[in-house]
Amino acid sequence: MKNVDYWERLIDNPPESYKRWFETEKEYLIKNIKKNSKVLDIGCGNGRIIKIIAPMTNNIVGIDNERKAVNDSKNNLKNYPQIRILLSDSKKLPFEDDSFDFVVCMATLVNFGKYKIEALNEMRRVIKKEGYIIIDVFSDDAFDERIKIYKKFKAPIKQINGTTVIFEDTGISEQFTKEQLIDIFNQAKLRIIEIKKWGIAYLCKLQK
Secondary structure, X not given: OOHXXXXXXXXXXXXXXXXXXXXXXXXXXXXXXXXXXXXXXXOOOOOHHHHHHOOOOOOEEEEEOOHHHHHHHHHHOOOOOOOEEEEOOOOOOOOOOOOEEEEEEEOOHHHOHHHHHHHHXXXXXXXXXXXXXXXXXXXXXXHHHHHHHHHHOOOOEEEEEOOEEXXXXXXXXXXXOHHHHHHHHHHOOOEEEEEEEEOOEEEEEEEO
């Protein structure tokens, strides 16, 4: 089972901790995304985040590196023909510098493993000078809930190193402390506007 399959099953039937997380994401995005902004969603999955943003702006591009995710997203967003969904690699975005008002990467940086800084560098490159990057990740309180859900949905765990989970399909899932996030964002030369903890997640707002 690919990571995208497991995640889509989770979205369809989330436990209470994840429901609260997803609701917080929704409230945060509605509060922060400005009307008619140009938005890039990295790791768009089945389009759940784009559906939240769509009432605020039609100028949205979603990317994912999984063909199934791209197809599912296009199907779920067929009522929004102006939204573009692309098969693309977050480490080499097919966009010019300073292209977007907002880049969002929700519950996806946790899967980037050793490529986190590369992906963040690309986000910094394509965001406008006055634009914002919005990211959320598993917090340091998430491990027990993560393991519970992986077992419930029979995610193919190959190995667990501390709080890092490696799956059979070479996928990875991590969680972070606030200090680790500060270090990662500093390495990517991003300016931290805020890092807020909400239960099992951190919500982060950044600028170049």
